[in-house]
Amino acid sequence: MAVQRADARRNHARILAVAEQEVAAHGAGASLEQIARVAGVGSATVRRHFPDRRALLAAVFRERIEVLCARAAESAGAADARAALLDWLGALTDYAASARGMAGALVQDGGSGPGHADACSAKLAEAAGPLVRAAVRAGALAPAVTAADLITLVTGIALATEHLPAPAAEAHRLLGLTVQGLSPGK
Incomplete structure (x- = not known):
């Protein structure tokens, strides 16, 4: 497994933290676009870390x-x-x-x-x-x-x-x- 760059690790952690909040608030159907927006990353970044x-x-x-x-x-x-x-x-x-x-x-x-x-x-x-x-x-x-x-x-x-x-x-x-x-x- 390749070692992630520091910014990629930070993005991953931020996406997960936001996703946990969004799922708690809106359930499993929480918007991936909203998660990306709140995390301050693009939807492509979310999909790079989590394909689906x-x-x-x-x-x-x-x-x-x-x-x-x-x-x-x-x-x-x-x-x-x-x-x-x-x-x-x-x-x-x-x-x-x-x-x-x-x-x-x-x-x-x-x-x-x-x-x-x-x-x-x-x-x-x-x-x-x-x-x-x-x-x-x-x-x-x-x-x-x-x-x-x-x-x-x-x-x-x-x-x-x-x-x-x-x-x-x-x-x-x-x-x-x-x-x-x-x-x-x-």
Whole structure:
């Protein structure tokens, strides 16, 4: 990989910072032209760093995804596998509900094109795998449930709540209902 010039690194960092703000404000459909304008660069510069919207969104979400992956790895050996999994799902819910556009980006990641193995949802599922397996071994989770299933549930909850006045609170309430189940006499 070639070493970037200092101005190219600064442009890259500035584009990412602006893109994160624009995606938070306008969701995954944030205007690439607006991002370029606010970052003080041309749209060709944005496209040189990020060839398409998907690449830009992946970069915007990458850092937080890495934090979630690290958190899963740290929790994998916890004594209480159920609590560790629920804590991680809560953190994922926090982020998915607060980062407008992330849930949509995870849904769009469902394809299998080039680079799909590096997609946000695939990274999250891989990171959550040990938590899920530990919860299954502990009898706290049905054996048929996969990490991808849980990420899909959180993604659906985030999509359903993102336009509500308090999306994170509502997302957590719905996650709680999902975990608890709908039948009071269980």
